[in-house]
Amino acid sequence: MVAKEEVVSRIGKKSIETPSGIEVKIENNTIQIKGEKGKMEFSFSPRLKVELENNQILVKRRNDSKVDRSLHGLTRTLIANMIKGVTKGYEKRLEIRGIGYRAQIKGNELVLNLAFSHPANFPIPKDITIETPSPTQVVVKGIDKQKVGEVAAQIRSLRKPEPYKGKGIRYVGEYIRQKQGKKVA
Numbered sequence: 001m002v003a004k005e006e007v008v009s010r011i012g013k014k015s016i017e018t019p020s021g022i023e024v025k026i027e028n029n030t031i032q033i034k035g036e037k038g039k040m041e042f043s044f045s046p047r048l049k050v051e052l053e054n055n056q057i058l059v060k061r062r063n064d065s066k067v068d069r070s071l072h073g074l075t076r077t078l079i080a081n082m083i084k085g086v087t088k089g090y091e092k093r094l095e096i097r098g099i100g101y102r103a104q105i106k107g108n109e110l111v112l113n114l115a116f117s118h119p120a121n122f123p124i125p126k127d128i129t130i131e132t133p134s135p136t137q138v139v140v141k142g143i144d145k146q147k148v149g150e151v152a153a154q155i156r157s158l159r160k161p162e163p164y165k166g167k168g169i170r171y172v173g174e175y176i177r178q179k180q181g182k183k184v185a
Contacts, residue, residue, distance in 0.1 A: 009069060009072045009073040009076075010073075011072075011073035011076055011077060012059055012061070012072035012073040012075070012076045014076065015056040015057065015058050016056065016057040016058075016059075016076065016079055016080050016083060017055070017056055018052075018055045018056065018057060018083060019083075019087055021035065021036060021087075022034065022035045022083065022086065022087065023035075024052055024057065026050055026051070026052055029043055029044055029045070029046050030042070030043050030044075031044065031050055031057075031079060031082075033079075033082050033083060033086055034086065035083070035085075035086025035087050036086070036087065037085070037086050037087065037088075037089050037143050038085075038086055038127070038143045039086070040082045040085060040086055040143060040144065042078060042079065042082060044059075044071075044075045044078075044079075045071050045075065047061065047062055047063075047067065047068050047071060048060065048061055048062070048068070048071055048072065048075055049061070049062065050075070050079070057079060057083075059072060059075050059076040059079065081145045084145075085142075085143035085144060085145060086143055089141055089142065089143050090141070090142060090143070090144070090145045090148045090149075091139055091140060091141045091142075091148065092139075092140045092148055092149060092151075092152035092171065093137065093138070093139050093140075093171065093172040094137070094138040094139075094140070094152060094155060094156060094169055094170065094171060094172065095136060095137055095138075095169070095170055095171075095172050096112075096114075096135075096136045096137070096138070096168075096169050097136070097161070097166055097167055097168065097170065098114070098115060098159075098165075098167035098168065100113060100115060101113060101114055101115065101136070101159075101167070101168075102135035102136060103132050103135060103136070103137075103138050104132055104135065105124075105130065105131075105132055108123065108124050109121045109122060109123050109124060110122040110123075110124060110130050110132075110138065110155070112155075112158060112159075112169075114158060114159040114168075114169075115159075115167075120158050120159075122154070122155060122158065125147070125151060127142055127143070127144065127147065128140060128141070128142045128147060128148065128151050129141040129142065130151075137172075138155060138169075140152045140155070152171070155169060156169045156170065156171070161174075161176045163176065163177060163178060163179045164178070164179055164181055166178060
């Protein structure tokens, strides 16, 4: 009979390097990370163990069950994203295409003219910064990767790019497959 060997997550077994200027506090099942851009907190599963040794964070699991294996790499990645967020931050860039389509910031709202009968007002959430370097560009910045992506997706959903002329809001570098329309027939 062959002994069952332990399956180790390739991502989960990597240590996370903590750069200088970052304060890490681990209590019970919560990790707090403070950096120059802000402070983040994450509650991880009690099935996992997070340790701080020699300016490196290690995520370990208590046993080899399927649930523990699935949480191992996820928890390590979420903590690594938190460290990157409080040091460098995250940003998503959007571009607006279409005649008369434009964006501007008024107070605490992003006002988008997208060929509707009225402008679309998007309230800017706290912990997120939105900039408009030009009337056809929107930059979403923040320390939480998930929140930045979610806000960018909400802005994009106000007028998704259509497949015939490509009008709408898209991510910078996003490819929209164009359809031919009536001239094919």
